[in-house]
Amino acid sequence: MWWWPDRPPSRAATTPRTWRPSAPPPAAEPETEPFYMTSSSIARRAGGWPAAIVFDLDGTLVHAAPDIHAALNRMLASHDLGPLDLEAVTLMIGAGPAKLVERALKALGETPDEARVLALTDDYTPLLAEQGQKLCRLYDGVEGTLRGLAARGVKLGLCTNKPEAIARQLLVHYGIENLFGAVTGFDAARPRKPDAAPLLASLDALGVGIESALYVGDSITDVETGHNAGVPVVAVSYGYSKTPARQLGADMV
Structure with a gap:
């Protein structure tokens, strides 16, 4: 039976917690694949x-960063903006398309209002779908x-x-x-x-x-x-x- 020894914190903890399992964990499998964990x-x-x-x-x-980067730069180019390099765009990923566009505009020196961010996000999203999985x-x-x-x-x-x-x-x-x-x-x-x-x-x-x-x-x-x-x-x-x-x-x- 799956069991958590106590409730998880309601907000992010400052250090990883120590878990106290109620039973010995399953035996290890050979870790043949270089994923973060098996x-x-x-x-x-x-x-x-x-x-x-x-x-x-x-x-x-x-x-997915290479495809996101390609689609974002296509959108920016259509507005005579950019381009941004892959490393910069990679660090902008993680909070959704609108936040990505907002971060990109700020990186290019703008202080965009919500209407501009939403308008450019509407331009970016279909380009991301069109980009597909060409590079990821x-x-x-x-x-x-x-x-x-x-x-x-x-x-x-x-x-x-x-x-x-x-x-x-x-x-x-x-x-x-x-x-x-x-x-x-x-x-x-x-x-x-x-x-x-x-x-x-x-x-x-x-x-x-x-x-x-x-x-x-x-x-x-x-x-x-x-x-x-x-x-x-x-x-x-x-x-x-x-x-x-x-x-x-x-x-x-």
Whole structure:
């Protein structure tokens, strides 16, 4: 039975917590894939197998920065702006399309108002969909880890600030869409991460409570999302965060 020894914090902790499992963790599997962790090491960190694991997308499962960079620069060029380099754009990723556009405009010396940000976001989003998966890739070991978790009966969800249609397009492209019982992307009618609503929507769709779930992401936005929802968070050691993973306040790294 899956069990958390105590409730997760309501806000990001300053240091990773020490977990006290009620039973010995599952035996280790050979770690043959260079993912941030294998399915067994998730269980070793958490003290057992969760009923559900919800993942962030960009910077966690998929290295999507090159396509985001290409689409953003196409949008900027259409307004006689830019270009921005890949490194700069990569560090802007993580809070949804509107925030990406706002950060890009500020990097170019503007102080944009909300109307300008929304107008350019409307121009950017279809270009991102058109860009598709020309340059992105799954991180090493992701597919094997997801399939291993699903084979053990762990329900999988996706919670991202990326528009949901584009997120689903990525999953279909890589042939892993059938592994996910819930996909929650950006919806104008719902607050975006770090609000708890998108993650709670994913868990509702999976039929799993917060006490039986885990959230995996790469940024402070993801850590805050999990803690706002009352769900423990694993921070991956790669991705797009400016801050090192061990300084994000996640429950596990």
